[in-house]
Amino acid sequence: MTSEPAHMNPARSFQGLILTLQRYWAEQGCVILQPYDMEMGAGTFHPATTLRALGPKPWRAAYVQPSRRPKDGRYGENPNRLQHYYQFQVILKPNPPNLQELYLGSLEAIGIDTAVHDIRFVEDDWESPTLGAWGLGWECWCDGMEVSQFTYFQQVAGFECAPVAGELTYGLERLAMYLQGVESIYDLNFNGQDGDRKVTYAQVFLQAEQEYSRHNFEVADTEMLFRHFRDAEAACRKYLEAGEPKDGSNDSRHLMALPAYDQCIKASHMFNLLDARGVISVTERQSYILRVRELAKACGAAWLKTEGGGVAA
Amino acid sequence: MPDLLLELFSEEIPARMQRRAAEDLKKLVTDALVERGFLYEGAQAFSTPRRLALTIMGLPVKGQDVREERKGPRVGSPDAAIQGFLKGAGLTSLDQARIESDPKKGEFYVAIIEKPGRATTAVLAEILPQIVKTFPWPKSMRWGAASAEAGSLRWVRPLQSILCTFGPETEDPEIVRFEVDGIVSGDVTYGHRFLAPDAIRVKRFDDYAPALERAKVVLDADRRKDMILHDAKDLAFAQGLELVEDEGLLEEVAGLVEWPVVLMGSFDEAFLGIPPEVIRTTIRANQKCFVLRDPNTGKLANKFLLTSNLIASDGGKTIVGGNERVVRARLSDAKFFWETDQKVKLEDRLEKLKTIVFHEKLGTQYERVERIAALAKELAPVVGADPALAERAARLAKADLVTEMVGEFPELQGLMGRYYATLQGEHPSVAAAVEEHYKPLGPSDRVPTDPVSVAVALADKIDTLVGFWAIDEKPTGSKDPFALRRAALGVIRLLLVGEKRINLRRYVSIALNPYRSASAVPADTSMTGISQREDAFFEDLLSFFADRLKVYLRDQGARHDLIDAVFALEGQDDLLMIVRRVEALGRFLDTEDGANLLAGYRRAANILRIEEKKDGRTYDEAPDLHIVNDHGQIEEKALAVALHGAKDEARNAVAAEDFEGAMRALSRLRQPVDAFFDKVTVNAEDPALRANRLRLLNSLREATRTVADFSRIEG
Structure with missing residues (x-):
């Protein structure tokens, strides 16, 4: 770490924080993936977590995932809330027995010294109704601030996880704010440079927050979104159907689990946008969540019939 | 006598589950031991965020030896009988059996079966894995590579190690060896996660607790609580301040630390x-x-x-700084909510209540507010409130549900409404009612006294009860998802504590108006159809109130049978009057006159029941006074006169709500009733006289019914 240039120091550089976490988890044998190329509400939706958590095959991955929460937009005026932010996601299946120690190691790596910081594991049970998933774990506190979510997946897409995967989610902006000692997300130093070369989070994302807040709350074409929801739902079903193993074939594998799951992700995001536009009533809300969950469950079932899901080739 | 030490070391256990888990562990292990005949001197259980610990003192080294004699067949019995005996007694040949003789039976075989008591360690090694595997956590999970297989161990969070030793004080204890899903018991534990994470070898509880203490773990949750409270008070005192004590919070934070260190932070005064x-x-x-x-x-x-x-190596400076940051951010949010909320008047928020569904079948919060406002206005005069204020308060009562603050902190509902109502210049009673209409929330919650609060609180609860009754969502068994029992108890306490009288039936009927078109109360073309169904509806709801009232009065020491006796009368729907009547009846029955009259009533009722059954008819008619005068004995004349007077007097007193007076009137019946039964034979030879005497007894039954149904009185 001593050889690290100052602009890579997580205490002053947002990207330095990301790169440090990536390097740390790479050391633990994780594949370092790039963000999934679709809009999603949380890093958990990435197939590298949702689908890979299912089935018997070992899996270790870490990646940054931009997370879209249309409802959390504040037109760039709130120093703590964004409709687009970064999560750093780690999944280890099965969870190693020392996952808590590995996690604490990652905090040390980004400069959180446990001799002066009060780290706590506070009960927090995680549940995603749209993914039909739940797990037990904690919010990890550093000096009273939640810096990560730590979950042992018990069920995903309605299926028991066997074996159980450990999932870590770091809220990168919030963590960086603490490390850099700034009061507003927009004041974060993105690239760790000084003077003319310094790029702030505001320079990168403020305009986007303003524009997307307008889009999410005021302008997004609801008729189109409803249509896209229905289209994605239909496409998901269609691909699942098309990928089913053929009668009489020796090959019992499903052939289209991943493309089908993309449509499930899409439907979920369409729902989030519609929800932000306030066009889904309370009673309808539940039924939309249920529809996405049905897709997720069907995709999970299909995945379990693929090689990645544990079926021999 | 040897002691047991058991520690189950895991990843962080939720604070709210720790204490209960320690108690469960103690009970499960001691019960299992006692069940197997192992008695002990004492047991203590402990919990920290990372461990459950149990020590059991004074256990025997091994169980009791058991010696059993089993009688067998006679000497010379058929081989099948001999073989069966040997097999059952676990013998291999007859040489191992004794022969005894008996003057009646002759010579027969006896087997002596000796079972040496099992070593306690062996029994523990059998009991403990089972307890760990079936531990009653409210929520449990699987983890790690083992979770690939079905049926793997479940624990609240991953279980990491088990320490279990057993032995006397004077010697080195031995490890009770067992294995649960790959975790092998040993004599090792670990200290504080950051301050002393190394392994610690332990012998017994006496060195376990001090070793942990040295490794910065305070095992006893109550001691951690004491330390926190003590340090907190000291720190406060040093600043000339006082701690706002909070037992629930203290219990929780004691479950979040193994080594508590209390630190003080501050925030900007502007937030005050x-x-x-x-x-x-x-x-x-x-x-x-x-x-x-x-x-x-x-x-x-x-x-x-x-x-x-x-x-902390920096004395806690960093920790305080971090916490201050978070508190600052939180208070900034709260301040923002507080200021933003004040920009919109409560009445202007009502529109938004249209988007909040109260219950699928009972409409939105907006519709609910409309109903409550209409009902509160009707109720206001009878509880002494200004109808306009009650209506206003009811209309604003739920408006804070759509404020930012209550959205963030639902537990502040009502209170925030009161603040905002006061700030926008509402009448103080209106502002108070906005908060207090939720009350009383339970049997010990304060009952509001401002008449406006009472009117809205009653309207809120009656509307809820009538609504859920109308859609047939009544509580069943332990299920009461809409807290209807609490609502009924709330109505009862509002009326009794506030000494308010209302005819419940009238207000239930008013409350029912908005639901008459609802599907659960189907429209009926005939008016009698509607009123009949409404009667049944009301009777059902009233009996729910009666049950709640019984529970409430029983808790206050009243007799539930007396409540039944009063409720059994027609048209009882004024809860305050019912309770007054129950009280008067109780006092009356405690007097000698009362007890004797009850005995006389029972005698009369028994005779009537038997004779009416025998004759296949009733004797409901008034007694013929001519027959009494012309043929009757002096005692029955006296009773007839007394009944005539007492019944009217009691009825008048009841009408005047003078229950003591009614009881007094009845008490005058005691002497003539006693004399009647003493001297008069009911079953006279003359059938006319007999029938008339039965009618006289029926009059007695009727007279008591002016105050209560005596047949419901027990004891």
């Missing part, structure tokens, strides 16, 4: 403009910190106390 309840709720709910107040003014101070789990 936010209501103190909001500051306290924010800091408590999100940060699990205590707040402080100035003992002179009682006002909150701009300080808070946090409980960390670390002796």
